Amino acid sequence: GAVVSQHPSRVICKSGTSVKIECRSLDFQATTMFWYRQFPKKSLMLMATSNEGSKATYEQGVEKDKFLINHASLTLSTLTVTSAHPEDSSFYICSAIAENQPQHFGDGTRLSIL
Amino acid sequence: AQSVTQPDIHITVSEGASLELRCNYSYGATPYLFWYVQSPGQGLQLLLKYFSGDTLVQGIKGFEAEFKRSQSSFNLRKPSVHWSDAAEYFCAVGEARGGFKTIFGAGTRLFVKA
Numbered sequence: 001g002a003v004v005s006q007h008p009s010r011v012i013c014k015s016g017t018s019v020k021i022e023c024r025s026l027d028f029q030a031t032t033m034f035w036y037r038q039f040p041k042k043s044l045m046l047m048a049t050s051n052e053g054s055k056a057t058y059e060q061g062v063e064k065d066k067f068l069i070n071h072a073s074l075t076l077s078t079l080t081v082t083s084a085h086p087e088d089s090s091f092y093i094c095s096a097i098a099e100n101q102p103q104h105f106g107d108g109t110r111l112s113i114l
Numbered sequence: 115a116q117s118v119t120q121p122d123i124h125i126t127v128s129e130g131a132s133l134e135l136r137c138n139y140s141y142g143a144t145p146y147l148f149w150y151v152q153s154p155g156q157g158l159q160l161l162l163k164y165f166s167g168d169t170l171v172q173g174i175k176g177f178e179a180e181f182k183r184s185q186s187s188f189n190l191r192k193p194s195v196h197w198s199d200a201a202e203y204f205c206a207v208g209e210a211r212g213g214f215k216t217i218f219g220a221g222t223r224l225f226v227k228a
Contacts, residue, residue, distance in 0.1 A: 006157070032214060043204060044158075044218045093157055097214055105150075107157035 003027060004096050006106030014114055015086060021079045021109045023094030029074035030096035034103065035067070038091040050077050084113045116141040118207050118219035126225040127195050135190040135222050137179075137205030146208035147188040148216070149179055153201045161203075164188065175199070200226045 003026040011019055023033055032051050036044040048069050050056035056069035066088075068080040077096075081088050089112050095103040117140045127133050139145055146165050150158040162173025169181040179190045188205060205219040 034216070041223075043220045046215065046217070049215060091155075095158075095216075103148075103160075103208075103214075103216055105158040105160075108155075110155065 004104045004106040006094050006109055010110040012112045017084055019081045019084055021092055023077045023106055025075045025096040028098045030098055032097050033071060033077040034095045035079050036093045086113045089113045116207050116209055116217055118205050118217055120205055120219035120222050122222045124223040126227060128227050129197050130194050133192045133195045135203050137188045138186050139207045141207055148206040149190045150204045151201045195226055197226045200224055
């Protein structure tokens, strides 16, 4: 079946570092990709929706300049957490959909900022 | 705006017992409804989905869910729980207006006791 690959699965870095997370649809072309953030023992919060070749649509309260999303192709979207701080530590999950398909989720990225 | 409510934060059942996880949604039109399961530190796995048609939906791992429009519910059931079913379960509603967006409930943590 369709697979979404997310990389890296875990990253630990110093405060002030920028971190890039990749999300790839491996065997289908994703018309739309989504980025979610999940706090410990909480549900998934939609951060933004991105379509290939266009600017991402951010949910209310999500800082565009903090969380940069690039959707360069139909199989790749990246989330860059700029100048990360400890409060940005979280579990980030991407998902992708193709036409007439439900969302397929990546396995998530555990981001820890020291 | 659409919303999803999972009234039970956590549920404990005995192995072999039946299970029902509750989900209520708020949505103006016929929703797309989903149940996902998440093991600790992992991504989400789709258990089943309802788009239209038969209101009783069969999913993977022996799960089923029933869409009841009159009650705005989409409860997840399993006749006999296995210890490996212990995980976090998320109900979600999808909207396909102007793109596709999925909103998640807060989740229900399932504990299985021997």
